[in-house]
Amino acid sequence: MNYQVTEDGYYGTFGGAFIPEMLYPNVAELRLQYRAIMEEPEFKKAFHNLLRNYVGRPTPLTEARHLSAKYGARIFLKREDLNHTGAHKINNTIGQVLLAQRLGKTRIIAETGAGQHGVATATVCALAGLPCIVYMGEADIKRQAPNVARMRMLGATVVPVTSGSRTLKDATNEAIRDWISNPETTHYIIGSVVGPHPYPDMVARFQSVISEEIKTQLLEQTGSAFPDYVIACVGGGSNAAGAFYHFINHHEVKLVAVEAAGKGIHSGYSAAATVLGKPGVIHGSKTLLMQTADGQITEPHSISAGLDYPGIGPLHAHLFETGRAIFLSATDDEALEAAQLLAQTEGIIPALESAHALAALEQLCFKPDDVVVLNLSGRGDKDMDTYIKHLNENEPAAATVC
């Protein structure tokens, strides 16, 4: 089974580049050049230098002793929460801004939901001295005020999106419309492994530094580079793509993707695209997405804005369809409880997105000598309002062990 993208931009039956002709020159330019540029020694040097000396990589691989005791396995956390700006998102924005400069682009646009990708883009644009325009749904701007302030302080222009449902998918539409109107000057930094080919592959490659480091660190700490499980949350799926990347062809490594079930998969308020979605085209690629029988894309729900997307990246749709990855889901409440548990036993406040991956530990049955790596994609500072509200409302319920 091939899990790499084909020349045509496909992962199995998913992917491709379903773009209006107005975007063809930009996307073709990227498609023809991204691999070669990423292989250039100077590019690699600049990328790795920034990851090391600006972002703070390599991020630690922390053995979580309390979680290990609780779930009966050796559980390690890949600490993407310790990156500059607080999540894995900056691995990709560093790579793409260098690529944009190499292509002679003078203006950067991005979409954002929770604001993490927007902040990571605004950060690298400030560093590179490029103007940065971030499209963000009006509804999300209200929900994520601190990140809006961060982007503005970093010098970015945040454009409120008032079309459609005024959330992430509409922000993405609006960024694409901007790109259509500014094809020659502008590079669009997509924040996840979504969009037309070559974006899913390009973003996965920039994020693959996560699994590259896991292999080295795991070898040091356990004597083997290959764990039994890698667990990551999936919205569009960029942190999961990065955490899975170097393990995809090693079938002894079980890959676990955790989607947001919202208020329950069949509650009507969910973002579990592999369960609720059907094949279709969103934002330039064919993938699994939530939609009506008439093909209208429906609004997902998750307490975590970063997982609040109606589709998943085409790579993940392929991993799902082929059975290479196990897809689980966690509800809003399960994620909140898992976040509390991590905070109180390991002293780490995770992002709500990452808390979905933690919640999946409840659903897996491990053998005592299993080595489990969980990608802790981001930190929870941005989610404190939600956590405080939850703390005031509930005591954490006793978790069940399988």
Added chain:
Amino acid sequence: MKTNRLQQLFADKNEPVLAVYFMAGYPQRDDTLPLLQNLEAAGADLVEIGIPFSDPLADGPVIQACGQCALENGMTLVLLFEQLRDMRSSVTIPVVLMGYINPVLQFGVERFCEACRNAGVDGVILPDLPPDEFEMTYKPVFDQYGIAIILLITPQTSPERIRKIDTCSSGFVYAVSASATTGATQAFGEAQVAYFQRLQKMKLNNPVLAGFGIHNHAGFAAAAQYVNGAITGSAFLRHVTENGTDAPGITHFIKTIKQPEYDYPVTS
């Protein structure tokens, strides 16, 4: 071949062709067929019926809003084919459907082509279905049912790719006048003239219609100097929004685009 109506139009027509775009199910759900009939009576040469979609990423605010309204009115692709079932008993001009690929995929590509043929729809414009994907997967089905595929070119499209798109298209080629979403109102300037002159010199196999930003007689006439005609969409939807769907109003609108003496600002 159902492309005959399109071929016939361009073969017979000595004057520039005016194509008008409107949104199915807008302003009211059941306005689709009456609007089509009124447009033919008013002198539109070709009509493009928009299929509403939740995420129309190539469209500007006017078409976005009309599509949203149509969806709220309960418009679906199934309903559209019901509305168009007896279209050919009252409409003779070529009719093409314009929309996004996802509703067509959910409807089923073959079922869609068959429904187009049965209703007498002559062609389809799907801006997010590029020629590469079309040729790789969908062309045989479109050919089987005789449905024309109308592909887009833009000022940034290379000459080699224009040739490829021309070869892949049938009916006509849709020349987007500028790098923009629909409804942009930049002036018809030197860049556009140079672009259309370039297209004219290439002598494509297909007729060429200019679209995006054609909102008055000046734009229509300027485009028609170099290509076979032009398409107006957002301007017509603004007319419908402001003045309704009645025949005299639409006749007046068509004249403002086609005839210089009617050339006054159409929009408020």
